[in-house]
Amino acid sequence: MLTVTEAAAEAITALTAQEGSEDSSGLRFAMHSQQGDSPQLAVSVAPQPESGDRVLGADGGPKVFLEPEAAALLDDKVLDVQQDETGEVAFAVLPQAQSGS
Template sequence: MLTLTDNATAIVTTLVSRQNDAPDAGLRIHSTEAPGADGARLAVLVTADPEPEDQVVEIAGTRLFLDETAVSALDDKILDAGVDEEGSVSFAVLPQVA
C-alpha cells in the first residue's frame, strides 16, 4: 500500500488547504494520456471530490484520490515531496524497503 513521507504529508495537506476549502478535498493522482518510458505517467490535481472510480486513501488525515493506473503504479511505493526555492512542489516516487 502507498505510504507518504512526513514531508509529503505536510506538503499535500498545505497544498489542499490552500487550493480548496471543501471539507473532504484531497490530492488526485491520475494517469495522463501518454505513458512514460518507464511506466505510468502520473499527474496531480487538488480537487474537492474523487472521481467515481477513484480509490480514496487517507494517511494521517491527508486524503489522496487515486485512479486505477495510479493504484497499480503506487501500490508498493513511498510518495515523497519537496518545495524548491521558488515555491514549486515536486513529487518523487520511491520503492518501499522490505
C-alpha cells in the same frame, strides 16, 4: 499500497488549504500518458474522489485519490516531498524500502 510520508501529508494539507478546498478534498493521481516504459502521472488537487478512485487518508486528515491505473502503478511506492536547489518543494514517488534481514 502507496505509503504517504509525514512530510508529504503536511504538503497535501497545505496545498488543499491553499486551494480553499473543503475537508473532502485531496491530491489526485491519474494516468496522463504512457510513453515507452515510463508512464506519466497527472497530479491535481481535487474537491473529491472520482468514481472508482481508491482513497487513502483518514477523516480530517490529508487525502490521496488514486485513479485505478495510478493505484496499480503506485501500489509499492512511497509518496514524499523533496526540495530542489532553489527551495521549491515537489512531490516525489520513491520505491518502498525492502524489509529484509
